[in-house]
Amino acid sequence: MEKVLTIAGSDCSGGAGIQADLKTFAAHGVYGMSVIVSVVAENTSRVIDIQDVAPEMIEKQIDAVFEDIGVDAVKVGMLSQPCCMKAVARKLKEYKPQNVVIDPVMYAKNGCPLMNPSAIDILIHEILPLADVLTPNIPEAERISGIQINSAEDMEQGAKYIYDLGVKNVLVKGGHAVGDALDILYDGKQFYYFRAQRINTKNTHGTGCTYSSAIASNLSLGFDLQEAVRRAKEYVTTAIRHSLAIGKGCGPTHHFYDLYQNGLTKTIIKNN
Ligand SMILES: Nc1ncnc2c1ncn2[C@@H]1O[C@H](COP(=O)(O)OP(=O)(O)OP(=O)(O)O)[C@@H](O)[C@H]1O
Ligand SMILES: Cc1ncc(CO)c(N)n1
Numbered sequence: 001m002e003k004v005l006t007i008a009g010s011d012c013s014g015g016a017g018i019q020a021d022l023k024t025f026a027a028h029g030v031y032g033m034s035v036i037v038s039v040v041a042e043n044t045s046r047v048i049d050i051q052d053v054a055p056e057m058i059e060k061q062i063d064a065v066f067e068d069i070g071v072d073a074v075k076v077g078m079l080s081q082p083c084c085m086k087a088v089a090r091k092l093k094e095y096k097p098q099n100v101v102i103d104p105v106m107y108a109k110n111g112c113p114l115m116n117p118s119a120i121d122i123l124i125h126e127i128l129p130l131a132d133v134l135t136p137n138i139p140e141a142e143r144i145s146g147i148q149i150n151s152a153e154d155m156e157q158g159a160k161y162i163y164d165l166g167v168k169n170v171l172v173k174g175g176h177a178v179g180d181a182l183d184i185l186y187d188g189k190q191f192y193y194f195r196a197q198r199i200n201t202k203n204t205h206g207t208g209c210t211y212s213s214a215i216a217s218n219l220s221l222g223f224d225l226q227e228a229v230r231r232a233k234e235y236v237t238t239a240i241r242h243s244l245a246i247g248k249g250c251g252p253t254h255h256f257y258d259l260y261q262n263g264l265t266k267t268i269i270k271n272n
Contacts, residue, residue: 001031002030002031002072002217002221003033003069003070003071003072003220004025004032004033004071004072004213004216004217004220005034005065005071005073005097006032006033006034006074006075006076006077006213006216007035007037007058007074007076007077008034008035008075008076008077008078008209009036009037009040009050009080009105009114010036010038010039011206012039012041012042012043013042013043013044013205013247013252014252015044015205015206015251015252016109016205016208017077017078017206017209018034018036018077020206020209020210020213020255021034021075021209021213023210023255024209024213024217025213025217026255027235027255027256028217030072030217030220030221033065035058035061035065036053037052037053037058037078037079037080037084037088038050038052038078039051040078042108042112043247043248043249044110044205044246044247044248044249044251044252045110045248045249045250046249047108047110047112047113047114050080052081052083052084053084055083055084058084058087058088059087059090059091062088062091062095063091066097072098072099072219072220073098073099073101073217073220074101074216075102075103075212075213075215075216076088076092076100076101076102076127076130076131077103077209077212078105078114078115079105079119079123079127080114080115080116080119081119082116082118082119082122085119085122085123085127086126088127089126089130098132099132099219099220100130100131100132100133101131101132101133101135101212101215101219102127102128102130102131103134103135103136103208103211103212104123104127104134104136105140105208105209106139106140108205109204109207120144123144124144128144128165128166129166129167131167131168131169132168132169132225133168133169133170133171133185133225133229134167134169134171135171135211135212135215136170136171136173137172137173137175137176137208138174138175138176138177139176141155141172142158144158144162145157145162146161149172149177152182152184155172155174155182155184156184158172159171159184159185160186163188168188169186169225170185170186171184171186171215171229172184173211175204175207175208179198180195180196180198181197181199181237182194182195183195183229183233185225185229187225190270192229192267192268192270193267194229194233195268199237199240199241201240202249202250202251203240203243203245203250203251203252203253204240204243204250204253205247205251205252205253206252206253207236207239207240207253210235210239210255211232211233211236214232214235214236215228215232218232229267236253239253239255240253242256
C-alpha cells in the first residue's frame with residue numbers, strides 16, 4: 001500500500017487544506033496521513049482566524065509518522081509563519097523522504113492571506129530547496145520571482161527563475177490567468193504544457209490543494225513526474241467540473257475515483 005503524507009493547514013469547511021488532501025488521497029486508493037501545521041477557521045467566503053500548532057508539536061507529529069509507518073510521497077501546503085517553516089524544514093532534512101511536492105500557499109481563493117508576508121525569505125531559503133516539485137500559482141510565482149506574469153512566456157520566465165533558486169522542478173499553475181487553464185512544468189531542460197479548457201465556475205476553492213495532492217499520490221504510485229502531473233491535471237479538471245455549489249462564496253472541488261475515466265489531458269513538450 002502506498003503511503004502519502006500531507007503537512008498543511010486544516011480547513012474546517014472541508015474544501016481545501018488537509019481535508020482536500022485526504023479526500024484526494026482516498027480517491028487515488030493510497031493511504032493518507034496528516035500533520036496539522038495550522039488550524040484555520042475558514043469557509044468558502046472568508047478566513048476568520050488562524051491558530052498555528054506549536055513548532056515542537058509539528059515536529060512530534062512528523063516523528064510519529066516517520067518512526068512507525070514511513071511515506072512514499074509528501075505534500076506540503078500552508079505554512080503560515082517562519083517558525084512553522086523551520087520546524088518542517090528540520091524534519092524533512094532529517095527524514096529525507098522521496099517525492100516531496102510543495103505548494104507554496106500564500107492566499108486563499110477569496111484573497112485572504114494564509115502566509116505571513118515576512119516569511120517569504122525563509123520560504124525561499126529553507127523550504128523551496130526541499131521540493132522535488134514546487135507548484136506556485138501565478139501570484140505566488142510572481143512573489144517568489146519578482147517577475148510579473150501576463151502570458152505563457154512570462155510563466156516560463158517565472159518557472160526558470162524559480163528553478164535557478166535551486167528548485168528541482170517547477171510547475172506554474174495558470175488558474176489565475178484568462179483563457180485556457182494552462183500549467184507549465186520546467187525541469188531545467190524543457191517546458192511541458194498541460195492545458196485544459198477553463199470551466200466557467202466560481203467554485204474553485206481548494207483546486208491547488210487537490211492538484212498537489214493528486215501529483216503526490218501519482219508519484220507514490222510510481223508514475224514519473226510528467227505522467228504524475230498529466231494525470232493530476234485530469235483529476236483536478238474533472239474535480240472542478242463536478243465542484244459543489246455549496247456555501248456563499250467559492251464552493252469546493254468534489255472527489256471520487258471515477259474522475260480518471262475520461263483520459264482527456266495531453267502533455268505537450270516544448271523545446272527551449
Ligand atoms: N476555472 C477553471 N477551469 C479549469 N481549470 C482550472 C480552473 N481554475 C483553476 N484551474 C486549474 O486548477 C489547478 C489549480 O490551479 P490554481 O491556480 O487554481 O491553484 P491555487 O490558486 O493554488 O488554488 P487554491 O488556492 O484554491 O487551492 C490548475 O491546474 C489550474 O489550471
Ligand atoms: C488550510 C488551507 N490551505 C490552503 C488553502 C488554499 O486554498 C486554504 N484555503 N486553506
